[in-house]
Amino acid sequence: MDSSGLTASFDTFIDSALEWLGDNGEFIFDAVRSSLEGMYDGVVWLLELAPFYVVALAIALLGWRLIGFWFGAMAGLALILCAAMGLWPETMSTLALVATATALALLVGVPAGVVAGFVPALDRVVEPVLDLIQTLPPYIYLLPAIALLGYGPATALVATFIVAMPPAFRLTSLGIRMTPHEFVELGQASGTAGWQMFFKIRLPFAMPSIMAGINQSLMMAFGMVVIAGIVGSGGLGETIYGAIRTLDIAKSIDAAIAIVILTMILDRFTQGVASIGYGGKR
């Protein structure tokens, strides 16, 4: 058998495996799809509950409290610009997509990272897998997802989840492992129980690293959400994808500006929360 035959049979195997999964696991994937879309629709519904100026004002106020007056004002104005460009619904669905995918990624990544911080064996097994996930081009995750979950936001969510999860896991695990030795000794010598050691000593020291992980996850999710426009994610990603297909350069730039605005606001927000969580004492 020559090498092309080998590759061909491997490809056939993967194809039929996916087909088999799609046929036999249909009820599972349908359930996954409907629950993911349900979550996404719920967040979209929430975000579209209020008119754009109310949302912009709320984010401006939050930005003022978390970061500073000027940041808040600029954030509010930038969001109004998004609405003025006629991209408000798209901006909100992108926000919903990013928020849902990041929330899922954190829900899995942070607790798993905590466990891996304590169990080096788990860390050793998971690290190469994460390396693989992070080196493969993110487009790759769209194809199996679309095969199993179909065209739509559910596929975008799954692919985004896969890309956004590794940083949360890695930096959480790192943070837990990095507890300074003398503080572990302090905990032991003070007679702390296991949970006290975790919540009173390890977690506070891990917090900056965990917050950095959350921030990184969010940024990865933003990157992926745009790519996921190809699979019908909705939102700004799809707008850009559509604009590329029709060579509507102006529109693609509008959408790109909206994405930059959203990204910058969320990036600064998570950093602001991080500084409050740890060093925000003064």
Added chain:
Amino acid sequence: MRTASIESGEVLVDCRAVWKIFGDNTPAAMKAITERGLSKKQILQEYNCVVGVANASLQVRRGEIFCIMGLSGSGKSTLIRLLNRLIAPSLGKVVVKGKDLAALNATGLRAMRAKNIGMVFQSVALLPHRTVLENAAFGLEVQGISKAERSKTAEAALAKVGLADWIARYPDELSGGMQQRVGLARAIAADPEIILMDEPFSALDPLIRRQLQDEFRQLTKELGKSAVFITHDLEEAIRIGDRIAIMKDGVIIQVGTAEEIVLQPADPYVAEFVAGISRLHLIKAHSVMGSVAEYQRTQPNSDVNALLKTTPEADIDELISLTMQTERDGIAVVEDGTVIGVVTPRSLLRGVKGSPPPELAAA
């Protein structure tokens, strides 16, 4: 005297023939030591294990400050961690307040550490995201004491170390010396009988260090606590300790009072350490005095009862002052109304220089 009451006191920490070996094959290495009597070097070569503490025995009594002096790598930090079982011994027993630490379960050990054994670290280890008060209350918080009560206790502890005005500050706003005071307050807030001090003042500058040494000694005595104090500085050990253990290569070479160690070093290693120590406040009249008979032989015309008098506990510094006040060439050392010996200028000089008086050397 203070040592007399300590000597009769209850033994709080009893460390019996304790060994600690680090490495992957410690049980076999331990067996080789007990059965074949291998040396540290052989253990390292044959089992690739490092002997941290070798056959260390010590007893700390109620109210006593026990110093362990040794250079880095001497095993002193390992030894102090054996006393609250932060490190479990490879062989031997550590008994605290009559309880074998190895026999306690996890809960019992936690309770023992939380209530009976406080610890102060060289690195201070103040939690940076907590205020001074919250740091000082940490041990009580761990014990589940209510916030109001633990704040009150911690505040009192901080007041004892002179930091009453700093309770709302954060650790990084304090100087090194103040931070270490918070560490001490945290240790005494839980009101333990025993305080383990792991080189607490080593990182401080000399002036602050001296001040803290004196404060620490005074506070410990006032509160009636026992302390085990680790240091690499013999002067610090002498300043603080009621008794001193000298460690080298994991072995306790000598245990004794500062005076015993300075006057009768157990081996050349200790002697070398002791050589640079100022004797002025260390050597007492009873160690340098000559006998009355000897004095009368050399000074037949002098009446012992006419000499200036002092106690056996007077140190050389005091004796020099007395000698300078008198025309005569001797100070009578009086105990319970009788003259037990005479300090002459010659014996004083001998005391300063370091060679023992002829009778003691012969004894």
